[in-house]
Structures are given as C-alpha cells and as structure tokens.
Amino acid sequence: MRVGIIGGGITGLALTHYLAEAGIDSVTFEGSSEAGGVIQTRHVDGRVLEAGPQRMRKTPGVVELAKAAGVEDAFVEAGTEKLYVYADGDLGRAPLSIEEFLRTDLLSWPGKARMLAEVFTRPGMEQESARDLFVRKFGTEAYENFIGPLYGGIYGSDPAEMPAAYALDSLMEREQKAGSFLQAFRKRVGQGSKAPPTSMERGMQQLPNAVAEHYSDRIEFETPVTTVEAVGDQFHVETTDGTETVDHVVCTTPASVTADVLGDIADGVAELDSLRYNPLALVYLDANLDGEGFGYQVGYGEDLHTLGASWNASMFDRDGVHTIFLGGMHEPELVSESDDRLAEIAIEEFETVTGTEASVIDIARLEPGFPAWDQSWWALEDVETPEGIDLATNYTARMGIPSRVREARELAESITDRAENEPAAPSTDANRATPAASDD
Ligand SMILES: Cc1cc2nc3c(=O)[nH]c(=O)nc-3n(C[C@H](O)[C@H](O)[C@H](O)COP(=O)(O)OP(=O)(O)OC[C@H]3O[C@@H](n4cnc5c(N)ncnc54)[C@H](O)[C@@H]3O)c2cc1C
The missing domain is CATH 1.10.3110.10 (protoporphyrinogen ix oxidase, domain 3)
Incomplete structure (x- = not known):
C-alpha cells in the first residue's frame, strides 16, 4: 500500500509520521517550499512573531510528534492562562x-x-x-x-x-x-485535565519544520498537486513534477484547493469552493506592557476595529511582542488597507485598551485565513468521497492543532487496518464535523 498525502501542514506531517511508524509507504506533496501550512513563524530582528496559531495545547499527541522529530526539549509553556475582554471601556478577566x-x-x-x-x-x-x-x-x-x-x-x-x-x-x-x-x-x-498551553523555543513552526526534516525522504516540497484521477483501484496524483501512482489519497488542503484537486472524482467536493474563510491582518507591536496572561478579545459593544490581542511577551517571554488581530468576518476589507493605516489603528487602539504606548515591529496578512464555519458550511452536507480517498482537514473536523494530530493518528490506524485487509472503521465524517470550541 502506498499513500499519497496532499499538503505538508500539521495534519499531513502528523499523518506522515504515523504511517511511517506503522510501516506504511507514503509520499507527501507540499505545494510551497516550507512545512507547517498555516503554522508560520517569522524571525524579525531576533524576535519571534507568529503569523498563524499563537499557541497549542501540549497534548500527548503533540508531545509524541515532537519526540519523534527530536524537539521535545524545545517546548516552552505559558505561565498563566488568564484571558481578558475589553468591555464597557475596561479590561475584565474572562471567567474560566x-x-x-x-x-x-x-x-x-x-x-x-x-x-x-x-x-x-x-x-x-x-x-x-x-x-x-x-x-x-x-x-x-x-x-x-x-x-x-x-x-x-x-x-x-x-x-x-x-x-x-x-x-x-x-x-x-x-x-x-x-x-x-x-x-x-x-x-x-x-476534571482539570487540560494540557498546558505551549509553543516552541523558535516559535510554533519549529515543530512542523522538525517533523518535515525527520521525514525528508517522504516529503516533496514545491510540488503542488493539480488533480487526482481514479485508475482502476489506484489513483494518479498529478503534480507539476509529473504523475505518481498511489493506492490511497489523503487530502489536507484548504477548501478551494480540495475542490480543484478532487472536484472531478468526489461527489459534492467541487462545491467546497464556496466555503468562506475570514482574512486577517496581524500587527506586531513592541510594548512594555505590565500585563500577565494570553491577551484580550474586544467586546461587541466597543467602537474599535481590533478583534483581539495576543500578549506573546507575557505568554512565552517574547521580548515585548504583542500581536493585534484586525479584519476577520467583521471587517474583511480592513485587511487590504495600507501598512501605515493598519499600524495606526493597532497602536492607537492598543493604547486605548491597555494605556501603554507601542511601536510597530512588522505586519502580516493571512489569506485565506480562518475557516469561517458560517452558513457556507452547509455545502459539506453533499460531500462524499469514493473508497480510497479521505479528507483530513480543519473544515471537516476540529481545527485545533492537537485535534489535527489526533485525526491524523486515527486515520493512519484506519489505513493500516485497510492495508491489512481488516474491516476498517470510517475514518472521517466529512458530512458533519465540528470546529474546536477551544484551541484543542
Ligand atoms: C490564524 C490562525 C490561528 C490559529 N490559532 C490556533 C491556536 O492558537 N491553537 C491551535 O491549536 N490551533 C489554531 N489554529 C488552527 C490550526 O493552526 C489549523 O487548523 C491547523 O494548523 C491546520 O493544519 P492543516 O495541516 O490541517 O492545514 P494547513 O495548515 O492549511 O495545511 C495545508 C497544506 O496544504 C498545502 N497545499 C495547498 N495547496 C496545495 C496543493 N495544490 N498541493 C500540495 N499542497 C498544497 C499548503 O501549502 C499547506 O501547507 C489557528 C489557525 C489559524 C488560521
């Protein structure tokens, strides 16, 4: 059995790991030159800036992946889980x-x-x-x-x-x-059993980078998949580099890519193109804020553009870094504003909320951004993949990194069962999924 995995984000990488552990042959096609997908860390003037997830729960699955890649000593845990909301003109602690x-x-x-x-x-x-x-x-x-x-x-x-x-x-x-x-x-x-919030010494992307390096013989970078064709019991995976024949395909790509790649061979998948994502702009501020916690969200009664802020400095000792989130579903058009305008909004509103002056380190834009889980998600009702093709994505199942790793493990077990000709439990239910209600 040879498995073709489309996408080298955390789902594709975790699946690469679990299949290797089970002795199943696989190849992972990643369209870009980097591992991690939406997990993206920038290093600017010695500072660690997160353009995707700011933290993850240190669950057994996440630890196992880090151990396999030799980076289990690189975890840094957040000291406190305090979270705030700016409402009625003041910062109040969110009750947990x-x-x-x-x-x-x-x-x-x-x-x-x-x-x-x-x-x-x-x-x-x-x-x-x-x-x-x-x-x-x-x-x-x-x-x-x-x-x-x-x-x-x-x-x-x-x-x-x-x-x-x-x-x-x-x-x-x-x-x-x-x-x-x-x-x-x-x-x-x-139950008090929640795994602690964590990052890595060199930022979140250190984990996918290490996994990709460890399994470099199974991953092909800069090899975007264009289509998948069913040929008898097998599949031809067409990439910009040629054709690869595999027995099983797992697609982990964003919805519009999945629609392009699998639209011709899986029912309802072409409609995934209509799934909405919320674009985000991230403004990284340098501030000497005397605050302890994860950061804040802005209450709906406030007249601010800011959606929320991550206090990376407090969470992971990140040298004055505070990340401001702008745009999202509330104001997607804001993401196209100039850097100067975004900087102005972020600095002014950060000062309003915290009373602390700040300066801009960098700005990032994230498109497509977050899966929106809005009315467009009803399109998932009609998705049906043929035998031998699975979707393992953050819009057909839970979004948090630990959940992505868990789904990859369960899918690897199911594929291993099928390889051994044993009856397998259904791997993913693409028709009814749920996002993470928290960041797990
Ligand atoms: C802004 C943001 C903040 C988040 N915050 C948190 C958080 O704090 N904690 C948490 O636990 N989770 C968080 N999440 C959720 C979590 O990070 C994601 O759900 C998870 O990382 C998605 O991983 P994935 O591998 O499923 O998909 P992706 O990361 O989207 O990976 C898909 C991969 O497919 C590749 N690809 C695309 N097209 C092709 C093609 N044609 N051929 C081959 N490859 C292709 C892409 O380059 C990419 O590498 C956040 C997500 C976002 C977007």
Whole structure:
C-alpha cells in the first residue's frame, strides 16, 4: 500500500509520521517550499512573531510528534492562562471557572443571575445560529461582553453567521450528557485535565519544520498537486513534477484547493469552493506592557476595529511582542488597507485598551485565513468521497492543532487496518464535523 498525502501542514506531517511508524509507504506533496501550512513563524530582528496559531495545547499527541522529530526539549509553556475582554471601556478577566465567574466585573449581578438561569432554557437547536443560542441561554450582556468575543475570536468569525449545527455540534452533545452547558463546562473544568498551553523555543513552526526534516525522504516540497484521477483501484496524483501512482489519497488542503484537486472524482467536493474563510491582518507591536496572561478579545459593544490581542511577551517571554488581530468576518476589507493605516489603528487602539504606548515591529496578512464555519458550511452536507480517498482537514473536523494530530493518528490506524485487509472503521465524517470550541 502506498499513500499519497496532499499538503505538508500539521495534519499531513502528523499523518506522515504515523504511517511511517506503522510501516506504511507514503509520499507527501507540499505545494510551497516550507512545512507547517498555516503554522508560520517569522524571525524579525531576533524576535519571534507568529503569523498563524499563537499557541497549542501540549497534548500527548503533540508531545509524541515532537519526540519523534527530536524537539521535545524545545517546548516552552505559558505561565498563566488568564484571558481578558475589553468591555464597557475596561479590561475584565474572562471567567474560566465558577469562582472567577462570581468575581468577574464583565457582568452585572442581574447578568450573572441571567446566566445561571441557563438550566431552565431549552436545549440547543441545530437550526439556530451560535449567537441566538448563546443569547437565548445566557442573555445579551453575557453574549456581548465575553461569550461572543471569546467564541467568535477563535475563528475571527461572527457567531450570528455560524449555524449551531456546525459551530456548536460537540458542545450540544456535551450539553445533552450533562443536562446544561454550564454543567458541561463545570465538569470539564472540574476534571482539570487540560494540557498546558505551549509553543516552541523558535516559535510554533519549529515543530512542523522538525517533523518535515525527520521525514525528508517522504516529503516533496514545491510540488503542488493539480488533480487526482481514479485508475482502476489506484489513483494518479498529478503534480507539476509529473504523475505518481498511489493506492490511497489523503487530502489536507484548504477548501478551494480540495475542490480543484478532487472536484472531478468526489461527489459534492467541487462545491467546497464556496466555503468562506475570514482574512486577517496581524500587527506586531513592541510594548512594555505590565500585563500577565494570553491577551484580550474586544467586546461587541466597543467602537474599535481590533478583534483581539495576543500578549506573546507575557505568554512565552517574547521580548515585548504583542500581536493585534484586525479584519476577520467583521471587517474583511480592513485587511487590504495600507501598512501605515493598519499600524495606526493597532497602536492607537492598543493604547486605548491597555494605556501603554507601542511601536510597530512588522505586519502580516493571512489569506485565506480562518475557516469561517458560517452558513457556507452547509455545502459539506453533499460531500462524499469514493473508497480510497479521505479528507483530513480543519473544515471537516476540529481545527485545533492537537485535534489535527489526533485525526491524523486515527486515520493512519484506519489505513493500516485497510492495508491489512481488516474491516476498517470510517475514518472521517466529512458530512458533519465540528470546529474546536477551544484551541484543542
Ligand atoms: C490564524 C490562525 C490561528 C490559529 N490559532 C490556533 C491556536 O492558537 N491553537 C491551535 O491549536 N490551533 C489554531 N489554529 C488552527 C490550526 O493552526 C489549523 O487548523 C491547523 O494548523 C491546520 O493544519 P492543516 O495541516 O490541517 O492545514 P494547513 O495548515 O492549511 O495545511 C495545508 C497544506 O496544504 C498545502 N497545499 C495547498 N495547496 C496545495 C496543493 N495544490 N498541493 C500540495 N499542497 C498544497 C499548503 O501549502 C499547506 O501547507 C489557528 C489557525 C489559524 C488560521
């Protein structure tokens, strides 16, 4: 059995690792000259700047990958998990436990009482939007002051545009088991088993770079796949370098690329071209902020362009670096503004929120950006891949890096089973997936 993997982001690289461990032959085609996909780290004047994910949970899967690539000593853990929301003109600590909830100044006492009334509300419904569900269950104040900004911030999206059926699938499942969202949240927090937030010494991309180097004999860079054709029981993977014949194809690319590459041989896949992504601009500031935590999101009642800020300096001791996020679903057009304009907005609003002066280190633009998980996601309902082709992507399953690694492991096990001619469990359910409700 020879497997062709399309894409050398974290999913494709983790799959490369697990297949190698299982003794299955594979080749990974990466269109660009770099490993990591959206995990991109820049080094500017000795500073580490993250253009994609700012951190990941240090789960056993992530540690295993790092060990295989020989970089397990390069993890740096965040000292604190404090997260803030800028609401009503002030920074308030987002409640991540029941005690913090009672203390938070992001909510008035009537707002807190309204939240606790969640147990008396009807369960979440697939056809409502994430916003409607949150407002119905927790009230408008809680939604606008922290639930909306924190949840929407994960995707740079607007929860009013995100169908609960996709966006909150796994939360609604947990609600059913626990009886209410709050009970589910309490149980999860009470278990205290969350892996610590982490990065790597040289930044997030150090992990995919190391995995790619370790498996360099299985990866072909600067080799974009153009199409895949079914030929008997096998597949011809057409690349700019020629044709490779494989027995199994796993596609990990962004939706529009998947639509191009597999559109002719998999039902409904051409429609993936319509999946919306939210573009982002990232402005890296140098500031001497006396703050401790991950950073902040901006409440929906505030008249600011800023979506949120990552305090890289506090999280991972990154030498004064603070990352400001602009654009997203709320203002996608902002991403096309000039560097000067983006810098001006970021500096001015950072000072408004934190009272601290800042200067610009660099600016990055991320397109296509975050999967939006909005109404366009209904296109996934019609996706059906033929035997021998799997999608393993952050729009058909959970988005966080640990989940991408976990899906790769499960898929490798399923492919190994098939290679051994044993009946295999279905690997991915492309028709109904859910994004990460947190960054796992
Ligand atoms: C801005 C941002 C912030 C995030 N923050 C976090 C976070 O804090 N924590 C967390 O856990 N997760 C976070 N995520 C989610 C997580 O980083 C991603 O879901 C994950 O890295 C996606 O990996 P992937 O391999 O599935 O896809 P990708 O990274 O998209 O990889 C796909 C690969 O396919 C390649 N490719 C494209 N076209 C072709 C072609 N024709 N042929 C061959 N190769 C091709 C691309 O070059 C790319 O390398 C974030 C995501 C984004 C975008």
